[in-house]
Amino acid sequence: MNIIVCMKQVIDLEQIRIKPNSREPVIEGLPLLFGDFEKCALEEAVRIKEKHGGKVTALAVGSPKLKDTIKEALAIGADEAIILTAPLLQGSDAMGSARVIAKSIEKIGNYDLILMGDSSADEYSGEIPPRVAELLNLPQVGFVREIELLADSGQMPETKKLRVVRDLEDALEVIEVVMPAVIGVTSELNSPRLAPLSAILKASQKPLIEWEPNDVGITQNEVGTNASVVEVLSNLAPVYDRKGIIYEDVEEGVVEVVKALQQEGILSQ
Numbered sequence: 001m002n003i004i005v006c007m008k009q010v011i012d013l014e015q016i017r018i019k020p021n022s023r024e025p026v027i028e029g030l031p032l033l034f035g036d037f038e039k040c041a042l043e044e045a046v047r048i049k050e051k052h053g054g055k056v057t058a059l060a061v062g063s064p065k066l067k068d069t070i071k072e073a074l075a076i077g078a079d080e081a082i083i084l085t086a087p088l089l090q091g092s093d094a095m096g097s098a099r100v101i102a103k104s105i106e107k108i109g110n111y112d113l114i115l116m117g118d119s120s121a122d123e124y125s126g127e128i129p130p131r132v133a134e135l136l137n138l139p140q141v142g143f144v145r146e147i148e149l150l151a152d153s154g155q156m157p158e159t160k161k162l163r164v165v166r167d168l169e170d171a172l173e174v175i176e177v178v179m180p181a182v183i184g185v186t187s188e189l190n191s192p193r194l195a196p197l198s199a200i201l202k203a204s205q206k207p208l209i210e211w212e213p214n215d216v217g218i219t220q221n222e223v224g225t226n227a228s229v230v231e232v233l234s235n236l237a238p239v240y241d242r243k244g245i246i247y248e249d250v251e252e253g254v255v256e257v258v259k260a261l262q263q264e265g266i267l268s269q
Contacts, residue, residue: 001054037117
């Protein structure tokens, strides 16, 4: 069972601060890490490998800092990591990112399953899994919270199908999908492990391969800001109209707050 896990490097959202005068987010110098969805995808891949054997490859596209960030994936259980950090790839929209990922997966070859977060912590668009699946001409299922491997003629690990449970908010849907397939997972799938110190130390001994865009057949017309069809108009924080009213008496304050919320239509009369 050869599994490719697509990892996305994002800034630590909990450390973002807003400039009070301009309402612009301050993101320079913030630490980069992998999102919860990506960690769940990696954890599931490692669990499948531990149970049925195989190989887990972590694939990531991002900034040069990936050379350090990707070591976490190796420590958790990936057998090898492949990263693409060329400046040409920076500023790509969802389609550009999907092209890079799909062509990298084609170059890796010999895969049975592709796991990735259903959405990323920074943009939360949910576009990458279906776009990658379309480019690779593979079946795809999103919002997955459970994965079960189905045996082929009762012999494991020669598995040809998956049974997955996807979350539709008001219902759960059970789907059988033929492999290879692209699966977008949610954080309900599992609880990612913390890598022990011994695994962290051994991570640097595992293969870490860095590819350039031309290694996977990507041209400058397919990625980056020049190829992007998305224009960001604003990322300013919303304006908060703070009343600045302080009630020293608790009972009086509760009554006045309820009246104010009713006047603004937040609470019904």
